[in-house]
Amino acid sequence: MTRRPTIGDVAKLAGVSRATVSFVLNNRPGVAVDTQRRVRSAAEELGWTPSSSARALSTGRARAVGLVLAREPELIGTDPFFPAFMAGIETVISETGDGLMLQMSRPENEVDTYRRLAADRRVDGVFLTDLRADDARPALVAELGLPAVAVGAPDSGTGLPSVNLDDRPAVREAVRHLVDLGHRDIAHVAGPDEFVHARRRRQAWSDALAEAGLPEGTLLPGGFTAEGGARATRMLLERPTPPTAIVYGNDLSATAGMAVAQDAGLRLPQDLSVVGFDDVPLASYTNPPLTTCRANPVSWGRASAQALVQLIETGTTADMDLEPATLVVRGSTGPAPVR
Amino acid sequence: MTRRPTIGDVAKLAGVSRATVSFVLNNRPGVAVDTQRRVRSAAEELGWTPSSSARALSTGRARAVGLVLAREPELIGTDPFFPAFMAGIETVISETGDGLMLQMSRPENEVDTYRRLAADRRVDGVFLTDLRADDARPALVAELGLPAVAVGAPDSGTGLPSVNLDDRPAVREAVRHLVDLGHRDIAHVAGPDEFVHARRRRQAWSDALAEAGLPEGTLLPGGFTAEGGARATRMLLERPTPPTAIVYGNDLSATAGMAVAQDAGLRLPQDLSVVGFDDVPLASYTNPPLTTCRANPVSWGRASAQALVQLIETGTTADMDLEPATLVVRGSTGPAPVR
DNA sequence: ACCGGCGTTTAAACCGGTTTGAATGATTGC
DNA sequence: GCAATCATTCAAACCGGTTTAAACGCCGGT
Known part of the structure; x- marks a missing residue:
């Protein structure tokens, strides 16, 4: 098993410096098109992809977002919301190659879970779901300086951007x-x-x-x-x-x-x-x-991810309101019985 | 917002070198107990936690495992297996502070998803679930040099360690x-x-x-x-x-x-x-x-995670068989009607 | 022939940890 | 009293990227 190639290997093969390879990779202007071609084909030949940890270290961005599921274990499998919500998140973040870190915790350990997520800096931001009336998390993420969007808490004075779907x-x-x-x-x-x-x-x-x-x-x-x-x-x-x-x-x-x-x-x-x-x-x-x-939890996940990504990148994002839930009439409702 | 502390800050405060702080952090032998105390209290005072990306870069270990959910989006929310399985994984990896990276993909993009997971080196290993009869993934992870355990594919000639629960x-x-x-x-x-x-x-x-x-x-x-x-x-x-x-x-x-x-x-x-x-x-x-x-999908997740962690750390792990599924008799079965 | 400016490239520092090999000081053996 | 041994600590190199400031080559203008 040969060591996987680094940016240096690509640079050598293309006959340029590592900086140039980096520029090409991030398509920054100011690199001659011919050089770009050489670098790209060298990268291709070696099958090189930048190491995410090296990148994370030098840019200070983990390129991942975090979702904490704080539910009683026995409830975890019963909610159709989360899988769909995650699928929505995924459609957005996978476009830019970002990842989704999932943490499950018992409700009582929730705060520690966020703390660790923030301390490790494994994620650039988090979603806050299942918000409670008197929730400690908005203050916590503010204290930690961790970008966060509140999912479905419109009336809150949390100071966090929120993405809402009115039930x-x-x-x-x-x-x-x-x-x-x-x-x-x-x-x-x-x-x-x-x-x-x-x-x-x-x-x-x-x-x-x-x-x-x-x-x-x-x-x-x-x-x-x-x-x-x-x-x-x-x-x-x-x-x-x-x-x-x-x-x-x-x-x-x-x-x-x-x-x-x-x-x-x-x-x-x-x-x-x-x-x-x-x-x-x-x-x-x-x-x-x-x-x-x-x-529509998928669209909810999508909108939340868009908001979070924007928040991470620009520092601010607008609240967003999704299309509200609607009634689907089927057979379990009928005329009231006459007493 | 003050910059978060680094190992250097801790070292300075404790009056030691960065190397010593690192030794203490990883409890390596050969550091005087008194020094250990000083370092720990300095870390505590500054609220320092090592940056996971820096750590990942120098150790070459991402300290995260990957799970790919390749299901049709409409099926994603219907399966009680995954949430429970993930909960089981989490109980194991959270003990060591590891993370779980979740990737969802449409079945047709599954291979690319694994490729990217491996190329980025964001994870140290992956779970292979929903194995199909003629599955390309065992060969793929072997090619990529990505540690993997097969979840529920005992009879396979995949060459991968597997964790099974007999249905x-x-x-x-x-x-x-x-x-x-x-x-x-x-x-x-x-x-x-x-x-x-x-x-x-x-x-x-x-x-x-x-x-x-x-x-x-x-x-x-x-x-x-x-x-x-x-x-x-x-x-x-x-x-x-x-x-x-x-x-x-x-x-x-x-x-x-x-x-x-x-x-x-x-x-x-x-x-x-x-x-x-x-x-x-x-x-x-x-x-x-x-x-x-x-x-018992929770125990399945737990066993799979243990196997994967061991595989990552030691390079090998034994196949494991869990307690098989059992029948739960309730009211939907009764004597056959007489014709 | 010299200069300024432009487009392109690069050397070197940096991110924040880990690890190695050597330095240091204290203890022991003879 | 001096060398050998030991426990402890540290300086420096390294991981693989990004970024900055400077250097380079080449051009046209005077």
């Missing part, structure tokens, strides 16, 4: 859809309240009820999990007057809720209407097909 | 379970045949039928997707004599299949038994709860 229109639309179908008792099985997006969905549900002139609905925590959704559904169905419709924080808890309701002998949607959130691939294949809200 | 016992168990329940016509809705693991599951199904003295069952492609599972199920149900049980390649297609069957008026499990694979979080909350096969 609320879809949820409001869902509630209106149910109201139009005659529902008057519409419950919500929410995600963990510390998450900004869970809270926003809850707020949208609550606002929409008020807009429709309805009293406050029943609210139960579902934790974005199947188990939580199932438990909340059981509790709702045990009430003296169960709701006729339930809006869930995500598809996972909605699907589990549907199963619980059917298990209790209810027919969907005749006896109970159900709405989810996410539009997971399975949603059109549940029985009945799940009415749900669809966002 | 087959669970599938065989599933078929036996169905046979015990009186089923004689057990179909299989398989994953893409180019994947080694999809093929293995199919083979196990087929072998188990033979072992039970049954004729060959009906085989249909389900592509590991909801849509594919639904379509295959429709086709199976349209047959003159539909199977009384279906073993699916994964939970996603199984769940979609259940919905299709119920939609066609079948009661589960009275009219049709269904078995999935993966044991996704939703599996115990479908209606009826899904009988399925459970592997």
Whole structure:
């Protein structure tokens, strides 16, 4: 196994200095076209590619961005958001040859994870997802001098650029859809309240009820999990007057809720209407097909990556608002039962 | 914003040379304990952490491993395997402060992605997942001199160390379970045949039928997707004599299949038994709860990471076999209907 | 013949660590 | 008392790039 070629080898073969090779590589002006050709063909012949660590050292840029997934391990696999979001990031950064460093951590170690990411300088910037109401990370990245964009935290006073995709229109639309179908008792099985997006969905549900002139609905925590959704559904169905419709924080808890309701002998949607959130691939294949809200996490990842890259390169970037989530009506919602 | 401290700053503050600081950092023997203390407290005071790029440059080790996800974008979010697998990797590499570089690519660009990963030397080794029957990657990583472990390709002549988790016992168990329940016509809705693991599951199904003295069952492609599972199920149900049980390649297609069957008026499990694979979080909350096969992708990730780290550090590592997948019996399987 | 200016190229310093071989001072052996 | 040994420390080279300031060759103008 022969040592892999360095810039010096290329320079020698092309009969120029290392500086010239570097200039050509970064297509800087002021190199004769003939020289450029010689350098390029020498590089090609040797199969030379610059070492990223050497480059990182001299430029001070790691050419990588970081994503921290701070979820309970058992939740990690259940969320369709992250894979799609990462795919969106990738489309942007791979264009410039940048990399994505992934760190997973338990929520309680999150801060240390960011600290290490910053200390090592393995990344030039990070995404802040799953922002919580009282989140320590904005202050942390500011302290560390680490460029960061907040993903989905528009109303924040974080001082960070943020990329937003509004969940609320879809949820409001869902509630209106149910109201139009005659529902008057519409419950919500929410995600963990510390998450900004869970809270926003809850707020949208609550606002929409008020807009429709309805009293406050029943609210139960579902934790974005199947188990939580199932438990909340059981509790709702045990009430003296169960709701006729339930809006869930995500598809996972909605699907589990549907199963619980059917298990209790209810027919969907005749006896109970159900709405989810996410539009997971399975949603059109549940029985009945799940009415749900669809966002576009790929475009979200793409926009977030663009914002972060710009922030890293220029020092500033504008907030961005993506197309809001929309309602997808399928078979799990229907006219309210007559009591 | 003050420049972040370097090893030189620490050395000056501690009153020693940079070499000494480096020795202390890497706890090499031959430094007086008193000096060690001084260096450590100086580092602490300045909040110094070594720059990973500088380190990478001089040691020639990137201290990161790479994972390439070459899936169709629409499939990326549907597989519970990857997040869990990555979580397992993370538990191992984070101990030593290593990082995980994630690259997503379309299957057709996969080779280029590995090439770039190797050329940049951003990673010290890679995981090869989703191995296909005639896979170009083992030869590629050998050519590139890139350490790699094959994830789940035991029978291969790849020459690569591999970490395996046998799917087959669970599938065989599933078929036996169905046979015990009186089923004689057990179909299989398989994953893409180019994947080694999809093929293995199919083979196990087929072998188990033979072992039970049954004729060959009906085989249909389900592509590991909801849509594919639904379509295959429709086709199976349209047959003159539909199977009384279906073993699916994964939970996603199984769940979609259940919905299709119920939609066609079948009661589960009275009219049709269904078995999935993966044991996704939703599996115990479908209606009826899904009988399925459970592997442990977290431990798989952990073992793969250990193997890769050892391979990187020592140049060799032993193949490893993990505990095979097992059958989890729930409500979607029951006695065969009497015809 | 000399000078200024331009386009092109380069030597050398630098990024922040690691590593080697030698220097230093203290201890031991004879 | 002096050389040999040992533990400790350090100066300097090195990793493979980028960048700056200076040098070079060549041209036209006077």
